[in-house]
Structure formats: C-alpha cells, structure tokens
Amino acid sequence: MRLLVLCQFPLHSNLLHTRFDCLIDSYIENKVGLAENFLNEPLAAHLKENLITLYSGQHLLPAGIGNNTLLVHDNLIRSDKIFWLDPRHNDPHENAFFELIDHFIRYLNSTCYTGITGYEFHYTLYEKGAFYKKHFDQFRNNKSRAFSMIMYLNTGWQEADGGELCIYHSDHSQTIAPRNGKCVFFKSSELEHEVLQTHQPRLSITGWLKSG
C-alpha cells in the first residue's frame, strides 16, 4: 500500500517525486489522478507561448477521431485543434517537458510496474464554443494507449469560462476545471469523459503513455 501525501506543495518545489506521488496516489484512490502545479509556472508559460505562436501561424489542425487508419474529422463530436510535440523540433521547452515525462514514466514504472514504453503528446486549443463529446481514449483497433494525461495552460480560469473536463465514474461524475499547471491522469480504457463547451479559449497539452 502506497503512502498518501498531501496534494499541495510549494509552486517552485524541486521535489519532483512529491508531484509524482500526488498524481499516482490520487489515481490509486479515485481512478483519476490530480496534481495541481504538475507543470511549474515557467514551463507552463513557455508551452502556452509556443501554443499561441503555433495558433497564430495557423499550424494547428482540426483534431480527428480514431487513429491513422481510421481518422475522421467530425466537428459534431470534437472541435479542438492540435499540434504534436516532437523532439525533432529542438524546442527547449518541449524538451524540458519531455524530460519531465521521462522522469515520471521511470518513476511510475519502478513504483507501479506499469510497463510504459512510450508516449505521445500534442498541444491542444479549444476556441470559444469548442467541446469534445463523451468518449473513451483507447482505439478499438489499437490498445497501446494505457494512460491519458492532460495538463492545462489557462491562467485566471473562472467558473463562468466553462470548458470543464467531465469524467463519468460508474456511480457519479466528476468535473475538473482546466486550471493552469494542473495535471489529470487516468487509465485510457476505463473512464468515459467529455470536455464541456468552453466560453474562453482553452489551452492544454494532451497525451498518452503507451505500452505494448
């Protein structure tokens, strides 16, 4: 049995493992891991700046549904726009992000025997009015997505801004506001979820830890 730790810690704490424990312990407790300030403020700000630059340069693409072999764009289901992070961009902030994820995966694999062997992450932008209807994150023809991980890049988010992530458990639902630096972590095959309509541009990094 893992020890539970408090989920609040100093913003500039270097105690990476505290951040990781917070996410993992809350995942074990509630099927949904939550860590405030998983991304520190400077990293969140840099990634947000990257995302805004990509958006202004019209590099974001409408997100599809399904994987490469079965990709459809249906803006009745989802209307977010994405751009994949890639080490080949040689962007210092993307690289810092990948370093953080590499650390997290090593920690997760060594403490929970999860056997994660890879990952993929994209920048995501929901324009005003955008949403993503109820869905699972695992594809029918490819089960490699083991865990979903979303990190938000929205400073000053207000309740009236909408855009909550709504997660459906068997006997209740859980709504999560997309506040800056927060990370959400859950098993991709297990929990149906949706992004409620946003009333402000809603920015995040979204990805999946993969196995097999």
Ligand code: OGA
């Ligand atoms: C997704 C997703 C949730 C969120 O991109 O698959 O469910 O809060 N995102 O952005």
Ligand code: MN
């Ligand atoms: Mn999803």
